[in-house]
Amino acid sequence: MIKSFFSDLYMLLSDPTYSVSVIGSILSCISLSWIGVIYSLRKSALVAEVIAHSAFPGIILGAFVGIYIGADEKWMSMLFILGAITTAYLSMKKLTFLQEKWHKSADSSLMISISAFLGIGVLLASIIQSVSPMVYKDVVIFLYGRTATMLYFHLIIYAVVMVILFIFILVFHRRIQIFEFDKTFASFLGIGRLLDTFILMMTLVVVILGLRSCGILLLSGMMATPAIASRFWVRKMSSMFILSSAFAAISALLGGYLSLYLGGEGIVLPTGPVITIVSASITFFSILVGIRGGVVLRMVRRMSFTIRCHEENILKALYKKNDKMAFREIMEFLQAGVILFFFVLLRVRKKVKILHGWSLELKEQGRVYAERIIRLHRLWEVYLYEVGFAKGRIHVFAEEIEHVLTDEMEEMLLKRLGNPTHCPHRQKIPEKKEACNESV
Amino acid sequence: MNLFNLFSPEEGVSFLLLLCFSISLSLIGTFLFLQKKSMMANAISHTVLFGIALLFIGIKIFSKTEHFTPLSLNMGLYIVVSVITTFLTIFLIECLKKYTHINNDASTAIVFSTLFSAGAILITLFTRSSHIGIDIIMGNLDLIHANDLITAAFVLLLCVTFIFVFMKDLTVFSFDRSVAHFSKRSMGLLQFGFLFLTSLTITSGFRFIGIAPVLGLIILPPVCASLYSKSIPDLITFSIYSNIAVGLVSMMITKFFYEKFGIGLSTSGMLVTLHFALFLALLVKKRGEARA
Numbered sequence: 001m002i003k004s005f006f007s008d009l010y011m012l013l014s015d016p017t018y019s020v021s022v023i024g025s026i027l028s029c030i031s032l033s034w035i036g037v038i039y040s041l042r043k044s045a046l047v048a049e050v051i052a053h054s055a056f057p058g059i060i061l062g063a064f065v066g067i068y069i070g071a072d073e074k075w076m077s078m079l080f081i082l083g084a085i086t087t088a089y090l091s092m093k094k095l096t097f098l099q100e101k102w103h104k105s106a107d108s109s110l111m112i113s114i115s116a117f118l119g120i121g122v123l124l125a126s127i128i129q130s131v132s133p134m135v136y137k138d139v140v141i142f143l144y145g146r147t148a149t150m151l152y153f154h155l156i157i158y159a160v161v162m163v164i165l166f167i168f169i170l171v172f173h174r175r176i177q178i179f180e181f182d183k184t185f186a187s188f189l190g191i192g193r194l195l196d197t198f199i200l201m202m203t204l205v206v207v208i209l210g211l212r213s214c215g216i217l218l219l220s221g222m223m224a225t226p227a228i229a230s231r232f233w234v235r236k237m238s239s240m241f242i243l244s245s246a247f248a249a250i251s252a253l254l255g256g257y258l259s260l261y262l263g264g265e266g267i268v269l270p271t272g273p274v275i276t277i278v279s280a281s282i283t284f285f286s287i288l289v290g291i292r293g294g295v296v297l298r299m300v301r302r303m304s305f306t307i308r309c310h311e312e313n314i315l316k317a318l319y320k321k322n323d324k325m326a327f328r329e330i331m332e333f334l335q336a337g338v339i340l341f342f343f344v345l346l347r348v349r350k351k352v353k354i355l356h357g358w359s360l361e362l363k364e365q366g367r368v369y370a371e372r373i374i375r376l377h378r379l380w381e382v383y384l385y386e387v388g389f390a391k392g393r394i395h396v397f398a399e400e401i402e403h404v405l406t407d408e409m410e411e412m413l414l415k416r417l418g419n420p421t422h423c424p425h426r427q428k429i430p431e432k433k434e435a436c437n438e439s440v
Numbered sequence: 441m442n443l444f445n446l447f448s449p450e451e452g453v454s455f456l457l458l459l460c461f462s463i464s465l466s467l468i469g470t471f472l473f474l475q476k477k478s479m480m481a482n483a484i485s486h487t488v489l490f491g492i493a494l495l496f497i498g499i500k501i502f503s504k505t506e507h508f509t510p511l512s513l514n515m516g517l518y519i520v521v522s523v524i525t526t527f528l529t530i531f532l533i534e535c536l537k538k539y540t541h542i543n544n545d546a547s548t549a550i551v552f553s554t555l556f557s558a559g560a561i562l563i564t565l566f567t568r569s570s571h572i573g574i575d576i577i578m579g580n581l582d583l584i585h586a587n588d589l590i591t592a593a594f595v596l597l598l599c600v601t602f603i604f605v606f607m608k609d610l611t612v613f614s615f616d617r618s619v620a621h622f623s624k625r626s627m628g629l630l631q632f633g634f635l636f637l638t639s640l641t642i643t644s645g646f647r648f649i650g651i652a653p654v655l656g657l658i659i660l661p662p663v664c665a666s667l668y669s670k671s672i673p674d675l676i677t678f679s680i681y682s683n684i685a686v687g688l689v690s691m692m693i694t695k696f697f698y699e700k701f702g703i704g705l706s707t708s709g710m711l712v713t714l715h716f717a718l719f720l721a722l723l724v725k726k727r728g729e730a731r732a
Contacts, residue, residue: 043543045546046549048549104663108473108663110478111479111482111658111659112659112716114655115652115658115660115712116656116660116715118652119656119708119713119715120712120713122709122712123712125709126704126709127703127705129704130703130704131703220549220552220553221552221554221556221557222553223549224549224550228546232540267564269564270560270561272557273557273558273561276553276556280550294540295540
């Protein structure tokens with residue numbers, strides 16, 4: 001099956017008509033993902049939504065100019081792009097103006113830009129529909145995106161834009177970093193203004209060219225998803241750029257493939273939605289199992305902490321009782337279910353002896369460990385008592401903190417408190433054996 | 441003023457329908473604006489397609505019809521499905537925000553683009569045409585039946601009742617979450633009711649007057665009003681007045697263009713454009729006042 005997948009993929013890429021559209025969408029998705037990384041750092045992933053919607057009236061204005069001067073097809077699409085960039089630029093300027101000068105919330109300024117320009121677009125569209133229905137059809141094709149109609153001409157444009165963006169990011173990498181993470185420092189260095197304008201212009205060009213491969217309704221998905229997915233694997237900005245472009249390229253390639261073969265005979269699924277679904281699946285997968293804050297990882301971490309706490313509590317209880325304890329007794333003490341107890345038992349198995357009749361007894365190794373926990377507990381109690389907490393309250397705090405304190409903190413506490421021998425409740429603090437040897 | 445002299449009966453009906461929706465949308469929109477959740481309407485406008493796709497599949501399985509037209513869709517079914525989809529959207533966005541540390545914008549973008557593309561793919565797979573879904577939610581103000589008015593009036597009545605009964609609670613809820621949590625009434629139920637009403641109004645609005653005017657009417661009148669009024673009742677009154685005025689003017693301009701030049705302008709586009717112009721004019725005026 002994998003072999004047939006690769007042979008199909010090879011067929012797809014060697015077919016002259018399909019290969020152009022697939023390569024075109026790969027190029028535009030990669031550029032979109034780079035822009036997406038920058039905007040995801042700014043926490044405004046919905047900017048593509050604004051640009052895409054505000055491009056609508058601009059495209060129609062371009063069409064009006066085209067009809068007026070009698071432009072041919074190639075010039076018409078250039079006029080579309082020019083008009084779209086103009087209105088999108090106006091809309092973005094208005095957005096920042098409303099946010100900065102009028103202190104409107106980001107949410108309402110976004111919504112004003114989207115709805116106002118969409119409304120103007122609908123109005124203009126109704127005019128052009130009655131003036132020249134043919135041109136209106138071209139506008140619709142431009143808006144909803146047709147990868148199948150891509151030509152080499154478009155490919156070259158995409159490649160040029162991508163290379164410019166790549167060089168820009170490579171050269172100004174450090175400045176972008178400073179600008180995105182610390183606006184004040186950036187303005188102090190005097191690198192804010194020009195950089196911001198250039199990023200905005202690149203964004204406009206990339207998003208509006210991307211209209212052709214994704215369509216107006218899906219751009220924000222294509223821009224947001226690879227960046228977010230990469231965020232769950234890496235932390236550095238440069239790695240985010242690399243990884244998100246890889247994700248974008250994979251989704252464009254797979255999307256192009258699946259749109260042809262998934263629908264069965266005779267149906268070609270719309271490419272934009274399929275690419276977005278692939279990209280969204282990658283994102284959801286990353287959210288689940290990503291190594292930087294993925295959901296599964298966080299759950300595992302939390303579970304392992306719980307299990308460690310239980311383990312330490314068992315050792316403590318065995319130490320204090322100084323006798324063997326039955327499983328049932330321990331389970332009641334921990335208030336844990338059978339499954340959780342099983343995992344705790346797996347973890348604690350080297351520090352205790354499991355006796356016949358389902359009970360546990362402490363080994364030497366476990367004894368040392370339990371002594372350490374009790375020492376940490378009582379040290380913390382001494383510390384809190386000295387700081388000024390009431391004697392009745394300190395036990396509860398120490399019960400929590402004893403699982404978290406590290407060896408280094410233990411050293412510091414011992415030094416600070418002057419090696420106390422008893423806790424505020426007049427119980428003996430077990431001595432630290434290695435530390436004694438060292439001091440001798 | 442007698443509307444039915446100014447307009448023909450059909451135009452009068454569509455004006456009344458527009459008025460119903462614009463008032464209910466501004467009522468809802470005022471509180472969405474205060475809660476900074478207006479972009480929800482945009483997200484819903486995308487995800488509704490997913491609900492429609494599921495509805496199509498359901499119809500195909502149960503009634504075995506092969507051909508679909510946008511008009512054959514039952515209004516009640518459409519509303520039920522889209523309200524459910526809205527809740528699904530909000531639930532997914534909130535889940536993403538809660539369990540991963542993704543911010544609001546990004547989780548909104550992921551959820552709506554995923555649901556929208558799933559909807560588009562399903563519709564293409566099952567109906568072999570990608571335009572049907574979009575036709576359904578692209579309502580047209582210039583093609584309205586008198587029967588639609590009943591639904592619109594019902595939605596308006598529901599909105600007005602809900603907002604006026606729970607005015608105080610909604611105000612508290614919009615401005616101060618922590619106070620709302622400590623008040624005696626159940627805020628969960630209030631929030632649910634408000635979300636239900638929001639999705640009902642927005643999605644039925646898509647069907648009747650189209651996406652562009654719904655998105656415009658949910659944000660522009662409250663924002664215009666917020667420039668000049670400081671209390672919620674003022675905000676609501678202002679948006680109702682501006683809605684009536686702008687609705688009337690846009691209908692008249694459209695009619696004028698149609699009769700003089702034979703150009704069929706889109707009333708909804710005109711409406712949003714005029715509202716936007718009003719917003720800009722108020723902005724300029726307020727700036728002048730601030731300077732003087």
